[in-house]
Amino acid sequence: MQDVISFIEANQQNYIEELKEFLKIPSISTLVENREDINRCANFVASKLKDAGMSRVEIFKTEGHPLVYGEWLGAPGKPTVLIYGHYDVQPVDPIELWDSPPFEPAIKDGKIFARGATDDKGQVFMHIKSVEAFFKVEGSLPLNVKFIIEGEEEIGSEHLELFINHNTDLLKCDTVLISDTALYEEGVPTITYGLRGLSYMEVEVTGPNRDLHSGTFGGAVGNPINVLSNMISKLQDKNGKIMIPHFYDDVLKLSKKENDNFKRLKFSEKKFAKELGVAELQGEKGFSSLERTWIRPTLDCNGIIGGFTGQGAKTVIPSKASAKISMRLVPNQDPAKIAREFTKYVKKIAPKSVKLKIKDLHSAYPVLISLNDASTVAGTKAMEKAFGKKIVFIREGGSVPIVTTFVKKLKVPTVLMGLGLNSENLHSPNEHFNLNHFRLGIMSSAYFLKEYSA
Amino acid sequence: MQDVISFIEANQQNYIEELKEFLKIPSISTLVENREDINRCANFVASKLKDAGMSRVEIFKTEGHPLVYGEWLGAPGKPTVLIYGHYDVQPVDPIELWDSPPFEPAIKDGKIFARGATDDKGQVFMHIKSVEAFFKVEGSLPLNVKFIIEGEEEIGSEHLELFINHNTDLLKCDTVLISDTALYEEGVPTITYGLRGLSYMEVEVTGPNRDLHSGTFGGAVGNPINVLSNMISKLQDKNGKIMIPHFYDDVLKLSKKENDNFKRLKFSEKKFAKELGVAELQGEKGFSSLERTWIRPTLDCNGIIGGFTGQGAKTVIPSKASAKISMRLVPNQDPAKIAREFTKYVKKIAPKSVKLKIKDLHSAYPVLISLNDASTVAGTKAMEKAFGKKIVFIREGGSVPIVTTFVKKLKVPTVLMGLGLNSENLHSPNEHFNLNHFRLGIMSSAYFLKEYSA
Numbered sequence: 001m002q003d004v005i006s007f008i009e010a011n012q013q014n015y016i017e018e019l020k021e022f023l024k025i026p027s028i029s030t031l032v033e034n035r036e037d038i039n040r041c042a043n044f045v046a047s048k049l050k051d052a053g054m055s056r057v058e059i060f061k062t063e064g065h066p067l068v069y070g071e072w073l074g075a076p077g078k079p080t081v082l083i084y085g086h087y088d089v090q091p092v093d094p095i096e097l098w099d100s101p102p103f104e105p106a107i108k109d110g111k112i113f114a115r116g117a118t119d120d121k122g123q124v125f126m127h128i129k130s131v132e133a134f135f136k137v138e139g140s141l142p143l144n145v146k147f148i149i150e151g152e153e154e155i156g157s158e159h160l161e162l163f164i165n166h167n168t169d170l171l172k173c174d175t176v177l178i179s180d181t182a183l184y185e186e187g188v189p190t191i192t193y194g195l196r197g198l199s200y201m202e203v204e205v206t207g208p209n210r211d212l213h214s215g216t217f218g219g220a221v222g223n224p225i226n227v228l229s230n231m232i233s234k235l236q237d238k239n240g241k242i243m244i245p246h247f248y249d250d251v252l253k254l255s256k257k258e259n260d261n262f263k264r265l266k267f268s269e270k271k272f273a274k275e276l277g278v279a280e281l282q283g284e285k286g287f288s289s290l291e292r293t294w295i296r297p298t299l300d301c302n303g304i305i306g307g308f309t310g311q312g313a314k315t316v317i318p319s320k321a322s323a324k325i326s327m328r329l330v331p332n333q334d335p336a337k338i339a340r341e342f343t344k345y346v347k348k349i350a351p352k353s354v355k356l357k358i359k360d361l362h363s364a365y366p367v368l369i370s371l372n373d374a375s376t377v378a379g380t381k382a383m384e385k386a387f388g389k390k391i392v393f394i395r396e397g398g399s400v401p402i403v404t405t406f407v408k409k410l411k412v413p414t415v416l417m418g419l420g421l422n423s424e425n426l427h428s429p430n431e432h433f434n435l436n437h438f439r440l441g442i443m444s445s446a447y448f449l450k451e452y453s454a
Numbered sequence: 455m456q457d458v459i460s461f462i463e464a465n466q467q468n469y470i471e472e473l474k475e476f477l478k479i480p481s482i483s484t485l486v487e488n489r490e491d492i493n494r495c496a497n498f499v500a501s502k503l504k505d506a507g508m509s510r511v512e513i514f515k516t517e518g519h520p521l522v523y524g525e526w527l528g529a530p531g532k533p534t535v536l537i538y539g540h541y542d543v544q545p546v547d548p549i550e551l552w553d554s555p556p557f558e559p560a561i562k563d564g565k566i567f568a569r570g571a572t573d574d575k576g577q578v579f580m581h582i583k584s585v586e587a588f589f590k591v592e593g594s595l596p597l598n599v600k601f602i603i604e605g606e607e608e609i610g611s612e613h614l615e616l617f618i619n620h621n622t623d624l625l626k627c628d629t630v631l632i633s634d635t636a637l638y639e640e641g642v643p644t645i646t647y648g649l650r651g652l653s654y655m656e657v658e659v660t661g662p663n664r665d666l667h668s669g670t671f672g673g674a675v676g677n678p679i680n681v682l683s684n685m686i687s688k689l690q691d692k693n694g695k696i697m698i699p700h701f702y703d704d705v706l707k708l709s710k711k712e713n714d715n716f717k718r719l720k721f722s723e724k725k726f727a728k729e730l731g732v733a734e735l736q737g738e739k740g741f742s743s744l745e746r747t748w749i750r751p752t753l754d755c756n757g758i759i760g761g762f763t764g765q766g767a768k769t770v771i772p773s774k775a776s777a778k779i780s781m782r783l784v785p786n787q788d789p790a791k792i793a794r795e796f797t798k799y800v801k802k803i804a805p806k807s808v809k810l811k812i813k814d815l816h817s818a819y820p821v822l823i824s825l826n827d828a829s830t831v832a833g834t835k836a837m838e839k840a841f842g843k844k845i846v847f848i849r850e851g852g853s854v855p856i857v858t859t860f861v862k863k864l865k866v867p868t869v870l871m872g873l874g875l876n877s878e879n880l881h882s883p884n885e886h887f888n889l890n891h892f893r894l895g896i897m898s899s900a901y902f903l904k905e906y907s908a
Contacts, residue, residue, distance in 0.1 A: 328668070398769070
């Protein structure tokens with residue numbers, strides 16, 4: 001194993017040069033004009049998988065962007081790990097805020113700057129290189145490996161979801177390894193073992209059948225904006241508790257082990273508030289910010305609109321107002337059940353003076369991986385060896401719907417071994433990836449393959 | 455007097471032809487491309503005033519659109535009435551909804567269709583024609599008359615306000631006669647003796663210093679939309695009562711006479727709700743719809759915006775959200791005091807997790823004219839004679855800021871002798887004016903000059 005690690009150390013410069021080639025391809029999934037780049041990028045990934053030693057590499061066409069699949073199943077009796085990642089990237093706007101062109105990778109202060117550097121090209125490339133190192137040094141892998149690398153993560157993974165549903169045999173594995181999340185802090189080995197789910201609703205309130213003059217009619221008719229505001233105010237009490245009946249029924253309590261883990265993280269509420277520019281944080285009473293974002297379900301309005309929103313004054317009572325309201329869910333809340341309870345409650349609190357239209361726009365199941373799962377244990381040991389430090393276990397407030405799909409359809413755990421940092425401007429100008437984390441990531445991946453094979 | 459009335463009867467067709475010429479001029483005050491039409495329209499009004507018999511007619515240039523002034527002061531010892539109106543009109547969009555071109559007057563079912571027909575060309579023209587009838591029949595007027603006809607009513611009357619401030623001597627009078635409001639119902643003589651005032655505020659709530667991912671941060675930071683909604687919900691209690699301290703301090707109680715008048719109006723709440731398309735009306739508990747719109751102060755959100763308002767779902771916590779909130783005021787509420795109390799209360803109910811920006815966008819004083827005032831009494835008799843029916847006294851929920859200016863600066867009452875109907879599509883496609891009301895309006899104006907001179 002030491003030879004593999006030494007090989008990885010010795011080849012850092014080559015890896016960076018190859019990563020640059022990957023980053024030069026503007027594989028923006030949401031833009032039609034980048035369609036050819038997407039195909040070029042899929043071919044690039046396929047050739048890298050072949051070069052790395054995969055015995056079968058295939059590009060699967062979809063109704064959307066192609067999926068790149070690779071496998072090496074030369075270790076019968078050993079477990080199989082499926083490595084997931086994505087080669088597509090976010091758009092680059094606002095382009096004028098980039099210090100260097102987004103598709104001309106630049107290295108500065110030990111970081112590589114380019115669109116996709118941390119999300120997710122740099123991270124998916126770590127696994128390709130660790131696999132390659134095994135083949136180069138040992139001629140084989142210690143276990144069976146499959147890769148599935150998609151081109152639609154930034155636009156919802158629609159076709160990968162379909163592909164998984166129809167190809168559970170092809171993708172059969174014992175665990176899924178993903179590097180698309182963040183370290184808790186720079187240089188701190190981290191495994192993310194929980195993700196929040198989501199129920200995203202839209203509520204449209206219609207009052208009078210047309211916009212009215214607020215002088216002539218004001219006071220005699222339910223105003224959709226006021227009504228909607230009142231309804232939103234009834235979704236939470238003054239302590240931030242969500243008032244929807246049965247909302248908390250299925251919420252798991254934090255285990256003692258998790259609680260102890262969180263306490264070790266030494267999170268500074270003061271620094272957090274300062275960084276956000278707020279005089280005071282606000283959230284569910286009795287919980288810390290980490291708990292509020294990781295283990296507690298929440299409710300946020302993501303958008304609201306109604307009436308006159310231009311400059312100045314217009315004396316109108318609008319006919320309609322609407323709001324997008326999403327709830328982040330935690331294990332074991334069920335988004336379908338939450339959407340039903342939300343709808344029932346919203347109907348109940350609406351006055352008879354208005355009509356309602358309620359839409360369920362989007363949902364995701366929460367995920368919780370046992371810290372005792374074999375692949376989590378392997379991931380822990382792997383990162384601790386690579387970093388030479390004790391691991392921290394964290395959760396993530398957002399949702400990664402594809403993880404739920406892997407867990408539900410393939411019926412296996414996942415290991416979220418992300419090497420990014422939340423400060424690396426993913427989705428923003430000047431996205432970058434810490435090259436030391438890139439190096440430690442390749443080693444962590446190699447250690448993982450070894451540890452999990454045992 | 456009977457001769458004057460007969461003359462008016464006999465000349466209906468001429469009046470309608472002349473009115474058509476007035477309506478053909480597209481004097482849209484808000485559009486730069488109609489600047490020349492505005493000037494042409496001012497000249498048209500001036501020439502009609504001269505033709506009617508005014509001894510002095512002058513067009514006053516302003517920084518905006520011209521004011522047309524006319525006077526005849528040949529009745530020393532008699533009172534002076536100032537007649538106000540406006541020759542500018544609203545834009546015509548959406549043009550495709552007009553059944554006939556907006557500046558090609560068309561007569562159908564006893565109504566004249568054109569932009570400005572009821573608001574206000576048709577109505578201001580009634581007074582010019584009644585004055586003319588006196589001169590033609592009697593060679594003089596029974597009292598002194600001044601006209602001030604502006605071209606900026608639809609865009610805020612800014613330059614007339616300034617003109618009044620600087621020309622109180624020129625405009626000196628005993629009462630102001632205005633026809634720019636509506637009859638209670640078709641064929642029912644009506645005087646409007648009260649107008650609501652206005653305090654129009656804007657509240658901007660800023661939470662975090664940037665838009666945040668609602669997964670990563672949701673639950674740990676004050677969401678400006680939720681905070682704003684909560685604040686709006688605290689502006690009124692569940693009975694529709696406004697919770698701002700001292701808000702109701704200066705509200706006048708309804709007199710017995712007014713109350714009896716309102717009861718005579720036989721307003722149908724059911725018909726009102728049906729016409730608005732709502733299953734239930736909503737407003738301050740314990741008051742009828744007429745009371746809610748005429749004699750009670752109210753609070754309405756006129757606009758709200760924050761976060762993602764496009765199609766579909768975006769998981770964002772916005773940095774900002776804002777709402778336009780206006781309060782209709784009744785005598786003797788003071789908009790400056792109300793704006794102060796609003797600001798104080800909103801600051802008080804805002805949590806420390808957000809910053810506030812509160813703007814006072816617009817205000818107007820409420821107006822109440824005594825039913826015992828000599829000009830109101832004259833107006834009452836005049837309309838009752840013209841219509842052959844008993845008058846009804848109504849209030850109006852909206853504000854007409856220029857009325858406040860007349861009352862405050864010239865220190866005289868006003869008579870709001872409007873001949874329009876709220877159903878005549880003012881500000882909308884297919885604006886029209888009932889020609890029978892046009893006829894009765896000219897007579898009412900003539901009777902008024904006679905009655906008020908006595």
